[in-house]
Amino acid sequence: MTQPVQEAIFRRRSIRDFTDEPVERDLLHRIVTAGIWAPSGLNNQPWRFVLIRDRSAMRMLSGQTTYSHIILGAAALIVVYLDRSAMYNAVKDYQSAGACIQNMLLAAEELGLGAVWLGQILQNANKVNAILNLDDNYELMAVLAVGRPSHRNQKSRRKPLTDFIIQEIEGDEE
Numbered sequence: 571m572t573q574p575v576q577e578a579i580f581r582r583r584s585i586r587d588f589t590d591e592p593v594e595r596d597l598l599h600r601i602v603t604a605g606i607w608a609p610s611g612l613n614n615q616p617w618r619f620v621l622i623r624d625r626s627a628m629r630m631l632s633g634q635t636t637y638s639h640i641i642l643g644a645a646a647l648i649v650v651y652l653d654r655s656a657m658y659n660a661v662k663d664y665q666s667a668g669a670c671i672q673n674m675l676l677a678a679e680e681l682g683l684g685a686v687w688l689g690q691i692l693q694n695a696n697k698v699n700a701i702l703n704l705d706d707n708y709e710l711m712a713v714l715a716v717g718r719p720s721h722r723n724q725k726s727r728r729k730p731l732t733d734f735i736i737q738e739i740e741g742d743e744e
Contacts, residue, residue, distance in 0.1 A: 578679045583726060585684025586640050588717030592623070593645040597681055601716070602648065604677035608669035611662035617670045617711075620649040620702055630701045631713070634694040640686060644715035648674065649698070651708040667711040674714060684719035687712050 598621050606615060622628060623646045631647065632638035641647065650671055657663040671687055678685040691698060695710040 574680075575676070578676045582675060582679040583684075583722070584686040585717070585719045585722075586643075586686050586715075587720040588643050588645060588684060588715075589720050591645065591718045593683060593716055593718065595621075595623070597683065598623075598646055598648065598716070600681060601674045601677045601683075601685075605650075605670040605674040608666060608673045610666035610669075611659055614656055614658055614663070614666075616652045616656040616663050617667055618651045618653045618708060620647075620651070620704075622647040622649065627701070631691075631698060634697050634701070635688060635691040635713075637688055637690060640688065640715045641713070643717070645717035646715075648714040648716060649702065650674075650711040650714065651704070652711055654707050654709055664711075671712055671714065678714075678716055682718075683716055684722075685714050685716045687714060 602619050602621070605617065605619070608617075610616060622631070628641055628644070628647060631649075632641040635641065650667065652663055652667055675685050675687060689712055691713050692710055696706070698710055698713075699706065699708060
């Protein structure tokens with residue numbers, strides 16, 4: 571039996587170097603669609619997105635992060651927000667935003683694209699909102715830089731499973 575989800579999880583890497591090839595609008599929509607299928611408390615689906623393929627807008631946003639070179643090298647950006655008016659529980663809604671972002675990263679991998687989750691830009695969330703002409707009803711969660719990877723030689727490793735499991739409680743076998 572194949573396990574395409576697990577294969578994508580284990581294969582996915584944060585891609586920071588992209589080719590000059592564009593990313594089609596349809597592919598961005600497919601990535602966002604994967605994001606909106608993430609779980610959310612009460613199925614409130616509080617996430618909202620700004621899709622950017624405009625170089626001028628990307629240049630303005632690049633000035634809001636120390637990772638400007640990644641934004642400038644990407645073919646597209648997906649700016650992820652939570653709509654405060656759709657939220658009902660901050661912790662659950664922040665968790666759902668993370669699940670949404672992870673779904674999008676996995677979808678980009680499946681589509682042969684590369685992406686990286688940029689969070690440092692959150693320090694300038696108010697400026698990002700001003701650039702995008704959004705009010706503070708929208709809370710910035712992340713910017714995903716998306717493009718076609720210039721290479722796939724990123725390495726990653728994880729600590730052993732035993733480092734993470736605090737305890738295992740098992741029932742009596744009958």
